[in-house]
Amino acid sequence: MRQPQDIVLLLKAAGEITRLRLLALLVQGELSVKDFTEILGQSQPRISRHLKLLADAGLVTRHAEGAWAYYRLNRDRTSGALAEWLMDHLDTDASELRRDLEKLSGLRAAQQERAATFFATIAQSWDKLRSLHVAESALETAIVAAAGQGPVEMFLDLGTGTGRMLELLAGKYTQGIGLDSSREMLSVARAKLDAEGIENAQVRLGNITELGDYHGSSDLVMLHQVLHYFDDPSIAIAHAASCLKPEGRMLVVDFAPHDLEFLRSEQAHRRLGMSHEQMALWADAAGLSVASCKSFPPSREDGLTVCLWALETIKPNHTKGV
Ligand SMILES: C[S@@+](CC[C@H](N)C(=O)[O-])C[C@H]1O[C@@H](n2cnc3c(N)ncnc32)[C@H](O)[C@@H]1O
Known part of the structure; x- marks a missing residue:
């Protein structure tokens, strides 16, 4: 239960048109201050002031990352329920809100x-580029181990790029499918799989946000160095989770939090790595828990730490720590 003054704060925070617009946008997922300023066409200090009021009232949470700050809806019992109620009753077809959502897409x-x-x-140089920041051999040994001993009838590699994970795990699965939205990356992957004589894998053009054909299909799903291209990695994790069989397992490999801001401007990164706490939160929202996580320090001074998380479906009456 909340104190009356806290409830007043909550209602005051939500009771203003710009802040309602911000909340309606946050229903779509995590957004940065930069996104909000572009969508609403208001100055950064103004947007930040509104977001601070929402955060002080507990309606949203803030995560600072390099020069950007990300916000997400707080899903706790009071604030989350209020935000949900507001969004259920808000006509998102109203012209201003519809325009905001169109701008967001x-x-x-x-x-x-x-x-x-x-x-x-x-595409042609990705295999070299990938190993630049990362101690690959220890990581790849750990990935093979984390894939487990059990039979993997179907392996789905999301954001397969040049198909390295299909290649690495080829001896583990009966059928492997690598999905990617880049034709150029896929053509390198195809040539590589052909050259290696890997016949149990194929690659397909597709988007991680449109995985309807793969629902409930896979024993093992991989997101290897893909999540940092999403503003809201929890969306990609939720889509990936929908592809798992009930006993399936997901492996996620990505950077630990870092401050190499230039990766945003020069290499299209959106997120500057991710923490164990964030992963636990995103996994939980997708009905998964973190079964294990391992960090791999960089092989050189200007490298980055990489983490391997194994996620599993949450079973009833089953809780697992990070
Ligand atoms: C950094 S590469 C990683 C490739 C591979 N997993 C690896 O580690 O070598 C990220 C890949 O994700 C793909 N990608 C990014 N967003 C995607 C999306 N929404 N749907 C499908 N593929 C996506 C990119 O095209 C790119 O090939």
């Missing part, structure tokens, strides 16, 4: 386009 499309252009340019 335009913004997302432009960001995807930038990432696609980047991958089209570097």
Whole structure:
């Protein structure tokens, strides 16, 4: 239960048109202050003031990351329930809100386009680029171990790029499918799988946010160095989770939090790594728990720490710590 003054704070925070617009946008997922300023066309200090009021009232939570700050709806019992009630009763067809949502999808499309252009340019050199920041051999040994001993009838590698994970785990699965939105990356992957004589894998063009054909299909799903291209990685995790069989397992490999801001401007990254706490939160929202996580320090001074998380479906009466 909340104190009356806290409830007043909550209602006051929600009771203003710009803040309602911000909340309606946050229903779509995590957004940065930069996204809000572009969508609403208001100055950064003004947007930040509104977001601070929402955060002080507990309606949203803030996560600072390099030069950007991300916000997400707080899903706790009081604030989450109020936000949900507001959104259930808010007519998102009202012209201002509809325009905001249209601008958001335009913004997302432009960001995807930038990432696609980047991958089209570097497709041929990606295998070299990937190993630049990371001690690969220890990580890959751990990935093979984390894939488990059990039979993997179907392995789904989301954001497969040049197909390295299909190649690495080829001896583990009966059928492997690598999905990616970049034709250029896939053509490198196809050539590589052919050259290696890997016949139990194929690659397909597709988007991680449209996985209807793969629902409930896979024993093992992989997101290897893909999540940092999403403003809201929890969306990709939720889509990936929908592809798991009930006993299935997901492996996520990505950077630990870092401050290499230039990766945003030069290599289309959106998130500067992710913490164990964030992963636990995102997994939980997708009905998964973190079964294990391991960190791999960089092989050189200017490298980055990489983490391998194994996620499993939450079973009734079953709780697991990070
Ligand atoms: C950094 S590469 C990683 C490739 C591979 N997993 C690896 O580690 O070598 C990220 C890949 O994710 C793909 N990607 C990014 N967003 C995607 C999306 N929404 N749907 C499908 N693929 C996506 C990119 O095209 C790119 O090939």
